Amino acid sequence: MTNADFNWKVGGAQGEGIDSTGEIFALTLHRMGYYVYTYRHFMSLIKGGHTNYKVRISPVQRRHRGDGLDLLVAFDQGSIDFSLPEMSPGSAIIYDSTSFEGRIPEGRNITLIPIPLTQMARDLGMVIMKNMVAIGASAALVGLPQDAFEGYLEERFGKKGDAVVETNRKVLAAGYNYALEHTDWRKPLPGLPEASKGKKRLFMHGNDAVALGAVVAGCRVVAAYPITPATEILYSVLKLLPKYGGVVLQAEDEIAACQMAIGANYAGVRAMTSTSGPGLSLMSESLGLSGASETPLVIVDVMRAGPSTGMPTKTEQADAFHAIYSAHGEIQRIVLAPSTVEDAFYDMQRAFNLADKYQVPVIVLVDLVLGLSKQTVDLEDIDFERIAIDRGKLLTTKDEVDAVVARLGHYKRYELTEDGISARALPGLEDAVHMVLSYEHDEEGNEMEERGMRVKQTRKRFNKMRSLNMDEWALRRTGPQNPDLLLVGWGSTEGQLEEAREQLTAGGLKVAHLQVGALYPLPAAAIRKEIEAAGKVLVFENNYEGQLLELIKQKVGHYDKVQASLKFDGDPFYVSEVVAMVKEVA
Amino acid sequence: MTNADFNWKVGGAQGEGIDSTGEIFALTLHRMGYYVYTYRHFMSLIKGGHTNYKVRISPVQRRHRGDGLDLLVAFDQGSIDFSLPEMSPGSAIIYDSTSFEGRIPEGRNITLIPIPLTQMARDLGMVIMKNMVAIGASAALVGLPQDAFEGYLEERFGKKGDAVVETNRKVLAAGYNYALEHTDWRKPLPGLPEASKGKKRLFMHGNDAVALGAVVAGCRVVAAYPITPATEILYSVLKLLPKYGGVVLQAEDEIAACQMAIGANYAGVRAMTSTSGPGLSLMSESLGLSGASETPLVIVDVMRAGPSTGMPTKTEQADAFHAIYSAHGEIQRIVLAPSTVEDAFYDMQRAFNLADKYQVPVIVLVDLVLGLSKQTVDLEDIDFERIAIDRGKLLTTKDEVDAVVARLGHYKRYELTEDGISARALPGLEDAVHMVLSYEHDEEGNEMEERGMRVKQTRKRFNKMRSLNMDEWALRRTGPQNPDLLLVGWGSTEGQLEEAREQLTAGGLKVAHLQVGALYPLPAAAIRKEIEAAGKVLVFENNYEGQLLELIKQKVGHYDKVQASLKFDGDPFYVSEVVAMVKEVA
Amino acid sequence: MAVNLVTEYKEHAQSSTWCPGCGDFAVVAAMQKALAALELPPHQVVAVTGIGCSGKFNYYLGANGFNSLHGRSLPVAQAIKIANRDLTVIAAGGDGDGYGIGIGHFLHAVRRNVDITYVVMDNHIYGLTTGQTSPTSKKGFVTKTTPYGAAEYPIRPLELALAGGAGFVAQGFSGDPKQLAEIMKQAVQHKGFSLINVYSPCVTFNHEETYEWWRQNLVNLDQEQGYDATDRTAAFRYVYEHNGLLRGVIFREERRDYQSELPGYAAEALVRQDLSQPVKDRAELLAAFM
Amino acid sequence: MAVNLVTEYKEHAQSSTWCPGCGDFAVVAAMQKALAALELPPHQVVAVTGIGCSGKFNYYLGANGFNSLHGRSLPVAQAIKIANRDLTVIAAGGDGDGYGIGIGHFLHAVRRNVDITYVVMDNHIYGLTTGQTSPTSKKGFVTKTTPYGAAEYPIRPLELALAGGAGFVAQGFSGDPKQLAEIMKQAVQHKGFSLINVYSPCVTFNHEETYEWWRQNLVNLDQEQGYDATDRTAAFRYVYEHNGLLRGVIFREERRDYQSELPGYAAEALVRQDLSQPVKDRAELLAAFM
Numbered sequence A, B: 001m002t003n004a005d006f007n008w009k010v011g012g013a014q015g016e017g018i019d020s021t022g023e024i025f026a027l028t029l030h031r032m033g034y035y036v037y038t039y040r041h042f043m044s045l046i047k048g049g050h051t052n053y054k055v056r057i058s059p060v061q062r063r064h065r066g067d068g069l070d071l072l073v074a075f076d077q078g079s080i081d082f083s084l085p086e087m088s089p090g091s092a093i094i095y096d097s098t099s100f101e102g103r104i105p106e107g108r109n110i111t112l113i114p115i116p117l118t119q120m121a122r123d124l125g126m127v128i129m130k131n132m133v134a135i136g137a138s139a140a141l142v143g144l145p146q147d148a149f150e151g152y153l154e155e156r157f158g159k160k161g162d163a164v165v166e167t168n169r170k171v172l173a174a175g176y177n178y179a180l181e182h183t184d185w186r187k188p189l190p191g192l193p194e195a196s197k198g199k200k201r202l203f204m205h206g207n208d209a210v211a212l213g214a215v216v217a218g219c220r221v222v223a224a225y226p227i228t229p230a231t232e233i234l235y236s237v238l239k240l241l242p243k244y245g246g247v248v249l250q251a252e253d254e255i256a257a258c259q260m261a262i263g264a265n266y267a268g269v270r271a272m273t274s275t276s277g278p279g280l281s282l283m284s285e286s287l288g289l290s291g292a293s294e295t296p297l298v299i300v301d302v303m304r305a306g307p308s309t310g311m312p313t314k315t316e317q318a319d320a321f322h323a324i325y326s327a328h329g330e331i332q333r334i335v336l337a338p339s340t341v342e343d344a345f346y347d348m349q350r351a352f353n354l355a356d357k358y359q360v361p362v363i364v365l366v367d368l369v370l371g372l373s374k375q376t377v378d379l380e381d382i383d384f385e386r387i388a389i390d391r392g393k394l395l396t397t398k399d400e401v402d403a404v405v406a407r408l409g410h411y412k413r414y415e416l417t418e419d420g421i422s423a424r425a426l427p428g429l430e431d432a433v434h435m436v437l438s439y440e441h442d443e444e445g446n447e448m449e450e451r452g453m454r455v456k457q458t459r460k461r462f463n464k465m466r467s468l469n470m471d472e473w474a475l476r477r478t479g480p481q482n483p484d485l486l487l488v489g490w491g492s493t494e495g496q497l498e499e500a501r502e503q504l505t506a507g508g509l510k511v512a513h514l515q516v517g518a519l520y521p522l523p524a525a526a527i528r529k530e531i532e533a534a535g536k537v538l539v540f541e542n543n544y545e546g547q548l549l550e551l552i553k554q555k556v557g558h559y560d561k562v563q564a565s566l567k568f569d570g571d572p573f574y575v576s577e578v579v580a581m582v583k584e585v586a
Numbered sequence C, D: 001m002a003v004n005l006v007t008e009y010k011e012h013a014q015s016s017t018w019c020p021g022c023g024d025f026a027v028v029a030a031m032q033k034a035l036a037a038l039e040l041p042p043h044q045v046v047a048v049t050g051i052g053c054s055g056k057f058n059y060y061l062g063a064n065g066f067n068s069l070h071g072r073s074l075p076v077a078q079a080i081k082i083a084n085r086d087l088t089v090i091a092a093g094g095d096g097d098g099y100g101i102g103i104g105h106f107l108h109a110v111r112r113n114v115d116i117t118y119v120v121m122d123n124h125i126y127g128l129t130t131g132q133t134s135p136t137s138k139k140g141f142v143t144k145t146t147p148y149g150a151a152e153y154p155i156r157p158l159e160l161a162l163a164g165g166a167g168f169v170a171q172g173f174s175g176d177p178k179q180l181a182e183i184m185k186q187a188v189q190h191k192g193f194s195l196i197n198v199y200s201p202c203v204t205f206n207h208e209e210t211y212e213w214w215r216q217n218l219v220n221l222d223q224e225q226g227y228d229a230t231d232r233t234a235a236f237r238y239v240y241e242h243n244g245l246l247r248g249v250i251f252r253e254e255r256r257d258y259q260s261e262l263p264g265y266a267a268e269a270l271v272r273q274d275l276s277q278p279v280k281d282r283a284e285l286l287a288a289f290m
């Protein structure tokens, strides 16, 4: 299966245009009808430092970067060294022979292909076009026609005039021909089923999906402060929102951003903030405010490697504890954890609906890999028909207010109800003048410390979530019932775990895979059933503490058969690592 | 036992001098040789609103306010209504008949004693002296000599001149005599053993103990932002620190306060911040910074009722989750939870020593009741001889640096060592120029993202706490082994649980009591042993979620026999409530 | 009409827990008068506060209220206005709230220039927490946290607002509620961010800056002939030279407010827009990701 | 001596990851020169930074360094100075770090007046996060987060520092490292808080305010005859009228620094005091609680 895929990568120094080169390659193959999955390795600095962009090309949908590497374009020796562990047997490296002489260790079955990328670019156009030479050369060796990138060249450079398009075309062709002439290494791309050819699909990452999902779910105010790797959400939202009168507020800091999201939600507009760990740490008091005042709030946290400033461009799944437990005192909240781009899209709707319905903060945890890996998504999987906006008990008209007044005598923001949810009136409605507040309060929103009412309001705040059953939808499961081994994961690990499951199954093991899509409330009953039916359970996480496993211990129970399989070096799992971890215990 | 004690209370409107009246009464009895325990009921507003001050007077040491009430001084009907549930059979209420006519429900065995407190004060001095009338009257009815308050009057009013002292004396005497003449209700204070009479003891609350403990432990910088109920720590520290050149910094907010504490610790001075929940919520990013940069930090959180602004003057034990889990990413930390004033004193030393030794943040959780209840403490229980300052691996001299340089070639702030702890050099030392940082880093403190070193530094940060064994000292236990029932608590509940245990034991139950003094790392092994040896376990907490119980579930295990007994109305447990909760299940 | 409206505000108000004589009473009353004069009924007004005695402003105003967190009234208030431009939004709080913990939000609100009014009840003390030094306490001021006198120089809110680029800067005094109400009227009408710093005595914890003291020391700009409230640097100099002891409108200037700068920001309040439109625009939206 | 010291600084410095041509190189070099000129060796200096390209200042300075959090350099720096008065403490960071998220700490540091020097590398952009609007970006500035132009008015750091009461306010330009080093020398010597705002071009993300642009638009105060750097309100007017486009020392005034106001603050650094003294004072300490 993995063999059918093709893994390509370009690596060099930050500032050399590595990202756009990778994206040209990926986008073109995507438009041809392949499923592509991209992975960016980059650093928290602007120029210098190693960066690379990997593209996995497959006739079927893939959810991770792939273990092997078939063709590497290297602009420096560092890029070769960095990617050597990934190189598959029989793979090749195109390197820029203008700037260095590529070296690989003895005994590796890898073909070195020197091409004077810089020289050719300089001769035919300008140095930065070495990327186009490399793309041309790559195209030739993987069996693409020379005009494969034609469309893209027009689109990208058309505005700059025909000459620019022409130069790029020439440079690309030169690379193409040079490669064909100077090496006989070839490895064709996997075949493309007829039905796929040129099929319209989406090319987006989790951050795009968050932005799209939010806008489609009715979000109209996004207040945020720039931070890697969450800023892309702002970029996407900036493209989508103004058409709907929506506002993107760049706040002075994350505290303000989150308070703004609360303010806008209070005023009746769906609003969110997006951030990464350091920003989330600044939002604890806002969580408390949202919880105590029962004002909806949606926070998207694109998790990078901590602690503290940590490794801003590296992935991790270590903000779960903070998302679930931070804020002094006690509030209810909901924590979702999408595993795929599609999940991210739908979870935004879920987040806004849940926030409105339960009048609580909802945190959506997206790991960096999911947030930043652009990939092919089927059009039908981003189904707007599945979007239903449910604003819960929201009074938006005078008539609705009148009905309440008829029933209660006057409007009570914190009415003690059966289900614990009190109707929220939009400020601005006659006869619904009211207070919301961060202090403990009575039904009318008067600050108070009376013991009986305190107990009732606390119970109400907790009871209102009783009707929320995560067990029903927050798990995705594959594989046989009563497996000998159950692989459990959350976030972007789904792709690797799924491929590992397939490999292990092929190897004769009875393996199932459970992906957990909500961390709080944890779908504990459903997880318990799965654990109890399994022989052995491994929980895969990109963190040190095994945060999901700790939650399972807390909410489900302690089982000797459940173990953590952790990776916390900032790099996502490879399938081979998953398999090796399984073999260690199975 | 409880019968031997005497419970007195004064209640009225905020702004009427209730607190100082209570304190005069308490302090005088304290100085006579009684053990007093005081409890303040107050509100988050300045004037108006009900407030009261209760004093429990006992020949033996007490750790809570007591269930009953023997004599109430009421300045308004609200004070009577508020305290009625507490009134013991045969008790009495002195009320200010100048302003209202006191009422109690039919059938209660309580004596109403009208005294024109305001009128008498006005006639003999000024209205505010009604408090002195009340104190005089109280003294008479509990069998104190008329000159019992003599010393205090001198001390307090001496500076204002003899006339003032004299007026107060007169007013007090008038109250004394009026009471003797107009009622025959009497209830004498419990007898005082000869040895106790006039014995020098301390009168302090947990916040005082925190301040004293910190200064004695070597703390020289306290940076904080005012907040109820933690500000008293600042007041105490302001009395103690300047003598030692220490600095109290009123920061612009809690973020700055905590960062300042980190900065001073980095520079080599023991420093802390003190706050309450809302402030703690603002310190999550600082926890991360302390953890990642391995800079010691001590935070004292005096817990008030949340969530959010909540009920600032009410008690709660609901910041444990935040203290343990907040901050994105993963760091190590230590969370202590003193139960008594003495604990608070010693825990500050422990906190500073642990912070220095493990180079981590240490959070000390003090609940409002412990923080604000002034009480009698035996002199020998605040034993300075037990204070030993241990700064851990701190390089403070050129010689020490030279030794490191000789060993390593140059000083490495984040050296990978056996025990995970790297020597910390004071900035300012020659040949120890170094960087500390919030980014992931190598041994020298260079920012980096290299996977191998990342893993090593993460492991180092976690492994360094392996040598810390909380099981050894973090539990206090009373009662028989293998009890039928184990009462578990943390924080200020110790007094009530202990008295409940005594009552239940007297009732024939085999009960033990376990008080948990550290929440993270949780002394899990020791707790497991206790749980396994007990028939039934009740965990008493002033919160809704049962935070300690959740921690036990996470770190120890799930046991059907372990249950939560929770109170979350802002009011501490009464012994009778504890006993009733026990009876519900036993 | 206006009189009835004041009554309407009062009907919605909670009963007060402020100390008798507190300057904040006059601030609330002046605001009720100003809003009534502008014919703005309570349900069209939202008052957002932080935490402090002054943070209870909205409990007693009788409009819609959001009592947020200490120092955080402004972000909440700005977002409310953006979400529903039809509401009149007032932010209010104390000197500690606004110039201590909240000063960052204050300066950014100034430069963002969302159309809201910010009222600071400046009593040079932390009232609610029973008397600690505030950022506007004068140097050497003795309080519970500064028994040896405050070591810091005080914040100068008017100068900061001027330096920060505020379009409307005024100062009032609780001892002259009539002038205060008039200032408030103008501030609410001003399009963009407006600041009113109000010297509002804390009768319980600040025994130095009393009504009497202020009365004797404040220069009333309404009576200063020739004061030019349209020259920013002149205003700065005037305020500085008078050590801030002025009352009246210090500075005003028309500038486009934040909302006017937003692309796509509609005349109809955001809160009333149709949320389902994007579903209809599916093809167009998805085209951005192909 | 001075030359050797510069070398010593360079020896301790990490190798740089700044873009070639970044203005921040000159800032570090100027600081090394200034410190060397003052005969301050690296081990006696601590540089505290926030997060940003400019936050790497201390990696390359070669003194002791604390790379704290985004926006939080100043609280850390002030506390270090208070804990060890013998250290020379420099805080440094970017415009986003210092005037965006950190502006509250900035203004409070100004009024607290602890004896530290604060260097802001002001490039009118968020560099490290690859080019978003910063609080000093001019109105209408087009960046990734403001494709339609920034809607806010920019922060004016010099005016704010003046309004906030700073005792030393200066502005430098990376294109004139000599002047910058001289300013830095004076700032470090100034007793109390000193601000140096440095126009330090981001060659990668700000293509409008380039070296060339600055060179053409900045007025050099060293060459302005008669400029009086001791009159606060005049300086304010001057800066305002020049739209901040000045370089040189803008304002200076002697004022007692924070430490001088502290009761009991000793001449000997706090970090070197005997911690065990209180144990000996037991009776006296306990007397406060009897």
Ligand SMILES: Cc1ncc(C[n+]2csc(CCOP(=O)(O)OP(=O)(O)O)c2C)c(N)n1
Pocket: B225, B226, B227, B228, B254, B278, B279, B282, B309, C051, C052, C053, C054, C055, C069, C070, C093, C094, C095, C096, C097, C098, C121, C123, C125, C126, C127, C128, C129, C134, C202
């Ligand atoms: C984050 C946080 N820190 C501290 C507090 C405690 N607190 C409440 S009000 C207040 C100061 C109030 O002073 P000011 O803003 O001047 O208002 P005033 O009471 O004087 O009107 C403080 C410190 C809090 N509620 N939240």
Ligand SMILES: Cc1ncc(C[n+]2csc(CCOP(=O)(O)OP(=O)(O)O)c2C)c(N)n1
Pocket: A225, A226, A227, A228, A254, A278, A279, A282, A309, D051, D052, D053, D054, D055, D069, D070, D093, D094, D095, D096, D097, D098, D121, D123, D125, D126, D127, D128, D129, D134, D202
């Ligand atoms: C709390 C927090 N929010 C956001 C970030 C992301 N971040 C890092 S640097 C930076 C802005 C840097 O801009 P500036 O301070 O101007 O420095 P420059 O890079 O331009 O020198 C941001 C937003 C962070 N590290 N921490």
Ligand code: SF4
Pocket: B046, B047, C017, C018, C019, C021, C022, C023, C024, C053, C054, C123, C127, C128, C201, C202, C203, C204, C205
């Ligand atoms: S304490 Fe001061 S500010 Fe607060 S209500 Fe009383 S007088 Fe007003």
Ligand code: SF4
Pocket: A046, A047, D017, D018, D019, D021, D022, D023, D024, D053, D054, D123, D127, D128, D201, D202, D203, D204, D205
């Ligand atoms: S991005 Fe800009 S500020 Fe950052 S290093 Fe490059 S030039 Fe300097």
Ligand SMILES: [Mg+2]
Pocket: C052, C094, C095, C096, C121, C122, C123, C124, C125, C126, C127, C134
């Ligand atoms: Mg105040």
Ligand SMILES: [Mg+2]
Pocket: D052, D094, D095, D096, D121, D122, D123, D124, D125, D126, D127, D134
């Ligand atoms: Mg910048």
